[in-house]
Amino acid sequence: MWRRSPSFILDRHSSSSPPMADTTRVPFQNPDSISAYYQARAAHHGVISIDWLAQAKAAVGDVSADEQLNSTVADLGTEKSFNVIEEFNNWRKQPDLAEAVAAIRALAAVIRASEATTMMELEIELKKASDTLKSWDKTSISLTAGCDLFIRYVTRTSALEYEDFNSAKSRLLERAEKFGEISCKARKIIAMLSQDFIFDGCTILVHGFSRVVLEILKTAAQNNKLFRVLCTEGRPDGTGVLLSNELSKLDIPVKLLLDSAVAYSMDEVDMVFAGADGVVESGGIINMMGTYQIALVAHSMNKPVYVAAESYKFARLYPLDQKDMAPALRPIEFGIKIPAKVEVERSARDYTPPQYLTLLFTDLGVLSPSVVSDELIQLYL
Amino acid sequence: MDTRRGALAVPKVRRVGFFTSIEPPPDSQRPNRSQSGPVEATTSSSPLSNSPSGNLISPVLIPPSRHRSDNLTSRAAAPVPVPGPSAFRRHLAHDRSLHVGSYNPADSLLGTSPPSSIGEFSEDSVSLFGFQRSDSAKLSSSFPNGGFDLTLAVRAPQESESRIANSSASQGIKKNVEVSGKSETVTTQSKKEKESKSLKEKTSKAERRAIQEAQRAAKAAAKGEGSRRAEDSGRANPGKAAKQPQLKKEKLPVTSSVSEKKAAVEKERKMDVPQTQMQYDDKNRVEKAKKRAVVEQTESKNKVELFLHLPQYERGNQLLNLSSNIFTLDTIHHAVYKVGLLHLAGDISGDNARCIAMLQAFQEAIQDYTTPPKKDLTMDLTAKINGYVSFLIECRPLSMSMGNAIRFLKNQIRKLPGNLSESEAKASLCSEIGRFIGEKIVLADKVIVQHAVTKIRDGEVLLTYGYSCVVEMILLYAHEIGKKFRVVIVDSRPNLEGQKLLRRLVTRGLDCTYTHINGISYIMREATRVFLGASSIFSNGTLYSRVGTACVAMVANAFSVPVIVCCEAYKFHERVLLDSICSNELGDPDAIANIPSFRTNAKHSKTMENKKNLQYLNLMYDSTPSEYISMIVTDYGMIPPTSIPVIVREYRREHLLL
Known part of the structure; x- marks a missing residue:
């Protein structure tokens, strides 16, 4: 019975055991210490800083290096893994497509290309592919969650339900296609659900650029709700600037704050909205650096903190404190030269414990943080 | 002090709702206290123990959700259930017309009075019903000098009707008095009418005795088929006793079939209700259990009042x-x-x-x-x-x-x-x-170890309390795979289980610090993680573990150190636990009385042993509220304490069927 528990740790352990996986993985280890996830996000947001330009150059170089490596490996005969990451990066270039969906589409491509003749073979192949994907970017939670979710689905839809392997395969493909739609739909659902919480004359503090939060605000504006938005600046990516730009296009009154001015302006705020990189098992969230801080301030001033997150961001992780997760590093540009001996905190995200969150808006409904774990248990066990 | 005593008395009063015994008040060992009223009332739950002070306490209690027949009246006289006010009023109509035999549906509630007492009463339920039949007027109508009794029968209900509004307790007594059906009681009753209400409730010893005798007589009469036996027991009033069996014979077929049905229903309900722990302050059941017991244990003398419901032996x-x-x-x-x-x-x-x-x-x-x-x-x-x-x-x-x-x-x-x-x-x-x-x-355990090890990083200080085999496995495994960490073992008297863990860890080469729980607030600032074992986890996330665990968890919480509980899923329990009092275990009181290194040990303990005003409390477990627990590591992964019910719900079937 315990075998059925897809305990992520055990999975990881078992995945590291086959030597094949090891040889394939090493070349695909993201060579830069910069989180690939954040590279992609920066690309989507199109915020170009000096730093970013340099970063982009480096990234391009990396990709070419990757491709070279890939081609060399491909010559060695491991085409599958090459396909996966390529495919994934292709999908990821679409700005509206979530990372998890891109991962699932990439895995679907694996199924399509697969020459497996039994379900077991296919499963093993998929597992390998997803492991490669996961290890390629360990910092992205939704990538990991998406892969896990799809693998879970595949193992659950055993061939027992279908007499013939091909029909099962096509069903899996169908499912993968559907995932993309679901992800788009999820944002709509969340936007609809959250409308009840936005009332006329309220002031909303938003941290970070989240597509879901943007969708919520957009829908609220379309419903002729009168509200004001305060955006944090969101250094160093300037995500807040981007969001305020989007909002002003929708004629929503918006005010830009320094990240350090949150406590100062908290008294005029009615609610805090945040997106999430990942929702962890405790019901807390992992999100852009600064969310924890804002949640703490809001909690101490008794303001509700609402998190908007699609259900595919639910991850089987359980950080106990801030340092208890793989750090996603990013470049930070201070404008002036920093002495070599000075250390810079480059972590891009933090963990907000569940007791500081009021509600989570997900496509499964409006949940309290403790329900997340229930959903996860039902999903994964 | 007074308020504390009052608080202490509550669980004992609550007991009245569920259990009663006909036993005389317990020995005078209990010290006389100012508030001994409720205590007396509870321990000596003879039908007449319904003293006003007992009534005063009752509103504070959580009313047990039971049938309406299980109100104070029937509770007070549970060994011989008497109909509640409503039932009684319905009886009146019959009584006045002296109609005897019809089956009153209200009576059906009687048999289902406290379910906990079912076990004891089910055997002689027939007799009980017989007794109820021969209630008040019916009994008195069978008196030889019927004329007088008739007036009584009419008068008594009126009386009690007026009293229903006043106090149901006194009614219960009254009825019992009536039930006794003796000429003396008639006189006392008339006397009572004149007396003030508070006086009424205080029945004399003779009366109490008369009632008990009557009850016994009725029981015996119901049980014995032959009238002779009934005559023997009902020596005070042979006429009544002779007539009673006749009445019974008329009704026996009806009641027996009804009681059979009822017994079946009760049995079913018993199956549904989860088996509760035996309450050791319930004299009746303890006596019964003792008869069956293989192990003869001597009960220890000075028990702490709050924990009387738990077994404690020498x-x-x-x-x-x-x-x-x-x-x-x-x-x-x-x-x-x-x-x-x-x-x-x-x-x-x-x-x-x-x-x-x-x-x-x-x-x-x-x-x-x-x-x-x-x-x-x-x-x-x-x-x-x-x-x-x-x-x-x-x-x-x-x-x-x-x-x-x-x-x-x-x-x-x-x-x-x-x-x-x-x-x-x-x-x-x-x-x-x-x-x-x-x-x-x-x-x-192996899976838990695999999970928990991921939460140990290099350079950490892990604090653990007492001895838990899972925690030991985790620490050893983490050491084995080359993690660099330090362990703080917190221990407590009298078991000193931590020493076992300490010995094992030190021989394996781990860095350890050993301290007693007194030093917890000092040592906690060093710790970065707290690992705890568990005896059980309840579905509200409450951790039930070795006594002292709650203290460690609370201090850890105050220092914002994450508390990780390692517990196999088969220890999860669907019950809810709110305090450490309801379900606990009492250890050997001598263990805390005797200090091993104390020189004058024997002499000291001997002088202390005989002190009546000294009670040792050696609790074995305590409960830690879920808000002090950051994470529970089980074989299903790492979950927050709020998810225990999900695991219990989703896997209970699997637990049972496997």
Whole structure:
């Protein structure tokens, strides 16, 4: 019975055991210490800083290096893994497509290309592919969650339900296609659900650029709700600037704050909205650096903190404190030269414990943080 | 002080709602206190114990959600249930017309008074009903001098009707008095009418005695078919006694069939209701249990009032003769007997060890089991196992995990396909037990270790309390795979289990710090993680573990150190626990009374032993509220304490069916 528990740790352990996986993985280890996830996000947001330009150059170089490596490996005969990451990066270039969906589409491509003749073979192949994907970017939670979710689905839809392997395969493909739609739909659902919480004359503090939060605000504006938005600046990516730009296009009154001015302006705020990189098992969230801080301030001033997150961001992780997760590093540009001996905190995200969150808006409904774990248990066990 | 005493009295008063006994008030050992009223009322729950002070306390209590017949009146006189006010009023119509025999549906509530007392009353339920029939006017109508009684019968209900508004308690007494149906009571009754209300409630000793006698007479009359026996017992009023059986005979067929039905219903309900722990402050049940008991334990003398409902025995004196008759016993298998003795002596500690020992003993017992002729394996084996379990309970109260394991075993027995031969059935049961041990305990521990190790980083200081075998496995494994960390072991008297852990860790080369729980607030600032074991986790996330755990968790919380609880999923329990009082275990009071290094030990303890105003409390477990727990590591992964009900709900079936 315990075998059925897809305990992520055990999975990881078992995945590291086959030597094949090891040889394939090493070349695909993201060579830069910069989180690939954040590279992609920066690309989507199109915020170009000096730093970013340099970063982009480096990234391009990396990709070419990757491709070279890939081609060399491909010559060695491991085409599958090459396909996966390529495919994934292709999908990821679409700005509206979530990372998890891109991962699932990439895995679907694996199924399509697969020459497996039994379900077991296919499963093993998929597992390998997803492991490669996961290890390629360990910092992205939704990538990991998406892969896990799809693998879970595949193992659950055993061939027992279908007499013939091909029909099962096509069903899996169908499912993968559907995932993309679901992800788009999820944002709509969340936007609809959250409308009840936005009332006329309220002031909303938003941290970070989240597509879901943007969708919520957009829908609220379309419903002729009168509200004001305060955006944090969101250094160093300037995500807040981007969001305020989007909002002003929708004629929503918006005010830009320094990240350090949150406590100062908290008294005029009615609610805090945040997106999430990942929702962890405790019901807390992992999100852009600064969310924890804002949640703490809001909690101490008794303001509700609402998190908007699609259900595919639910991850089987359980950080106990801030340092208890793989750090996603990013470049930070201070404008002036920093002495070599000075250390810079480059972590891009933090963990907000569940007791500081009021509600989570997900496509499964409006949940309290403790329900997340229930959903996860039902999903994964 | 006074308020505290009042608070202490509450659980005991609550007991009144569920249990009653006809026993006289307990010995005068209890010191006289200013508030002894409620205490007296509860312990001496004779029908007349309904003193005003007892009534005063009752509004504070949580009213047990029971039938309406189970109000104060019937509660007070539970051994001989009397109809509640409504039932009584309905009786009046019959009484006035002197109509005797009809079955009153309101009576049906009587039999279902407190379910806890069902067990005792079901055997003589017929007699009970007979007695109820012969209630008040019906009884008196059978008096030889009918004219006088008739007036009484009419008068009495009127009286009580007016009193219903005033106090239901006094009514109960009144009725009991009426029930006694004696000429003396008539006089007292008329006297009572004149007296003030408070005086009424104080019945004299003679009256009480008369009532008891009458009750006994009625019972005997109902039981004995022959009228002679009834005559013997009802010596005070031969006329009445002679007539009573006649009445009974008329009604017997009706009542017996009804009671049969009721018994069936009750049985069903009993199956539904989860078995509750025996309340050891309930004299009746304790007496019954003692008769059945294999292990003769002497109860310790000075018990703490708040924990009277838990068994507390003096240890060590019966072990020798018990172990000597290991070969003479035939009702209990020797393997089970051995495990029981080990439990009694405290040689096995730790929930997993106890559970495994018990299951292995059962395995052995099942292997040696042969179905007696003309008996069904399923039924007989279940009964056998029940016997073993009650023996084990006598030795030491079961832990929650053992309860779960027993439930699993019984389920397996019940599920056995009928077409299996005896040897096949035995083999399958044994293998199922083996599987339970293997999967639910041994493998689960391995999975927990794998999970928990991911939460240990280099350079951490892990704090643990007492001894938990899972925590030990985690620490050793983390050391094995080369993590660099330090361990702080917090320990407490009297068991000093932490020393065992300390010894094992130090021999394996781990860096350890050993301290007692007194130093917890100092040492906690060093710790970065707290690992705790568990005896059980309840569905509201409450952790039930070795006493002192709550203290450690709370201090950790105050220092914002994450608390990680390691617990196998078979220890989860669907019940809800709010405090450490309801379900707990009392250890040997001598263990805390005697300090090993204390020189004048013997002399000291002897002088202290005889002190009446000294009570030792050696609690074994305490409960930690879920808000102090950051994470629970189980075989299903790492979950927050709020998710325990999900695991219990989703996997209970699997638990049982496996």
